[in-house]
Amino acid sequence: MPEPGAAPRRSPQGVPYSDLPHIVNADGLHLFCRYWEPAGQPRALVFIAHGAGEHCGPYDEMAQKLKELSLLVFAHDHVGHGQSEGDRMNIKDFQIYIRDSLQHIDLMKSRHPDLPVFIVGHSMGGAISILTACERPGDFAGVVLIAPLVQMNPESATPFKVFMAKLLNHMVPSLTMGSIESKWLSRDKRQVEAYDADELNYHGGMRVSFGMQLMAAVERMEREIPSISWPFLLLHGDADKLCDIRGSRMMHDNSPSTDKKIKIYEGGYHALHHDLPEVAESVLKELTTWITEHIPATTSQEAQGS
Template identity: 80%
Template sequence: MPELGAAPRRSPQGVPYADLPHIVNADGLYLFCRYWEPGSPPRALVFISHGAGEHSGPYEEIAQRLKERSLLAFAHDHVGHGQSEGERMNIKDFQIYIRDVLQHVDLMKSRHPNLPIFILGHSMGGAISILTACERPNDFAGVVLIGPMVQMNPDSATPFKVFMAKVLNHVVPSLTLGSIDSKWISRDKTQVEAYDADELNFHGGMRVSFAMQLMGAVNRIERDIPSISWPFMILHGDDDKLCCISGSKTMYETAPSSDKKIKIYEGGYHALHHDLPEVVESVLKEVTSWITERLPTSASPQPQGL
């Protein structure tokens, strides 16, 4: 409870959290949440994990499609992102993202017991999704990954660059590297313009310390892939300049899961769910079909009487 007379906690945009759906994480930081609840009893829960520098708002279209299938989609803006508290796009430990997802998942499980749970993650959110499912492999009915960060791009992870990043992280961890080049987000110029105009997105440069956390997450994924047994589907564009497709191929080829799928979009850019209209439609169909096909029959809608 806030102290008597204390000013209400506000989002980075100045809105009191009392007026926003939110959870408070283990560090006492307020995380802005979104919920897309179907009109009928939900058949499953789907947590949506957004990527670095963005927020949960741009997943409205995917969430609405899930909602139409009687799936309850929910999300929060990760620490330091969007309408959540925390230093912008900076984290002292990547594990915080995973811990917060598990906290939110547990909350929704307590409200909707016995429902299957899925995770959908894009970009860095894909890395969060993979590591979250690896931490609790029996909790999740499946993981959907769109352009996930599984490996660092080869040109940015040469031994010399990794060595220099480690040195800089000790000397000047707050030094900023280049920012995300929005032209590689989508082949649809209106989507790129929307990304650039969205004030909830972080448009600054990435800190060396944050890059080191991403590198550490990728190393963890590499170690965990040989133990992945949960169902997963990967959707990746073969012209993705931001998250290397070779990581997705490696995960698909080497993970021992007996239920796995990869679909590669020729010429596709990074955010396939915001790419050319025909790609977006394909992605929405792939995601909703894959999840609904993995629901127990008892979770399917009952046929109407004649």
């Protein structure tokens, strides 16, 4: 509880958290949350993990589609993103993203203990989703990954660049590298313009220290993939310049899961759910169909009948 007379905690945009849906993470930081609750009894829970530098607002269309199918969808802005507290797009340990995701998932599970849980993750949110599911492999009915970060792009991960990044991280971790080039997010110019105009997105350069955390996450995923047994759907565009499609192919080929599917979009860019309208529509259809097919048939009836 805040001290009596203490100023209320406010979001980076100046809104008191008392006016915003939020959770408080293990470090005492307030994370802005969104919830899309169906009118009737929900059939499943779906957690959405957004990507680096963005926030959970742009997932509204996807969440509405899932909500229409009686799924309860929830998300938060990761630490240092959007309307959440924390140093902008910087993290001392990638595990914090995973820990916070599990905290939010556990909260929703405590309110709906009989419902199956799914995760949908895009880009860095894909890495968060994979590692979250790896921590609790028996807890999730399935994971949907849209252009996930599984491998570093070869151009950014040459041995020399990795060596230089490690050296710079030791000397000047706050040094910034290039920023996310919005033109590679989507072939739909309106979507790129919307991303550029969104003040909740981070438009600055990526710090060397943040890049090192992404590298550490990639190394950890490579160790985990040979033991992934949970169901997953991978959607990736073959013209994605931000997250290498080879990572998705490698995950699909090397995971022992008996329930896995990969769909590759020819010419597709990074944010497939915001790519050309026909691609975005196909992605939503794949995602909703796959999730509804993976809801155990008996859950909601049993929960109501018991």
